[in-house]
Amino acid sequence: MTITMNAPEPDRADTAPRVLICATGAAAVLSLPHVLIAIREKTECHLTVVMSASAARFVTPQAIRHIADELVDASDPDEAFAAGHMKLAMDADLILVLPCTAATLSAAAHGLAHDLIPAIVLASPKPVIFLPSMHRVMWEKPAIQRNVRQLRADGYEVPDPIWRKGYELADHSFEAHPGLGAPMALAQLVQARVGARRSAAA
Ligand SMILES: Cc1cc2nc3c(=O)[nH]c(=O)nc-3n(C[C@H](O)[C@H](O)[C@H](O)COP(=O)(O)O)c2cc1C
Numbered sequence: 001m002t003i004t005m006n007a008p009e010p011d012r013a014d015t016a017p018r019v020l021i022c023a024t025g026a027a028a029v030l031s032l033p034h035v036l037i038a039i040r041e042k043t044e045c046h047l048t049v050v051m052s053a054s055a056a057r058f059v060t061p062q063a064i065r066h067i068a069d070e071l072v073d074a075s076d077p078d079e080a081f082a083a084g085h086m087k088l089a090m091d092a093d094l095i096l097v098l099p100c101t102a103a104t105l106s107a108a109a110h111g112l113a114h115d116l117i118p119a120i121v122l123a124s125p126k127p128v129i130f131l132p133s134m135h136r137v138m139w140e141k142p143a144i145q146r147n148v149r150q151l152r153a154d155g156y157e158v159p160d161p162i163w164r165k166g167y168e169l170a171d172h173s174f175e176a177h178p179g180l181g182a183p184m185a186l187a188q189l190v191q192a193r194v195g196a197r198r199s200a201a202a
Pocket of ligand 1: 027
């Protein structure tokens, strides 16, 4: 499989800020298409998405290809290898790990580069924002809280997750869990960081 590079829209100039979304396999990745569309509506930017192998089990990369300018589907090892962590990291003005699993959060806190997304984080000279989403029990574990503190101490941005009562895929419970904010709130976060308004939706 080859990396998809959609033809950029005429108004999306080469000078547009380059936003890289690293999507990992939290249940909240089911909202990824809505988040990407909200970013598109709010911000004039070049949008690249990297999906971890787990993320690609929740949402089809084919759907994301219709929204992003570029997509790397890391469930295909050849595609992940060809994309290159250094190039992806160096090309981006802003990186969001969205949603961020306990696994990827912990890997980043320990400086691991065993997989494409943690390797991108490690290789990035630019700001990286982690947006964790996981079961309440996982979030409250001392190891995760320690890893969040470590990431913040290392200069990364880890906003407090939004607590929302709802259906939890992992155990079919219906209680409050920490996760992502609404798509438009996430789009506003991106816009605030890259400062490129899309005039019609600003
Ligand atoms: C149905 C289901 C829901 C899951 N939800 C989450 C979640 O919300 N947060 C999380 O940290 N892990 C969740 N996981 C576990 C991750 O998918 C797993 O740890 C995976 O290895 C993460 O890999 P990645 O970080 O490379 O995407 C879930 C797994 C399943 C099967």
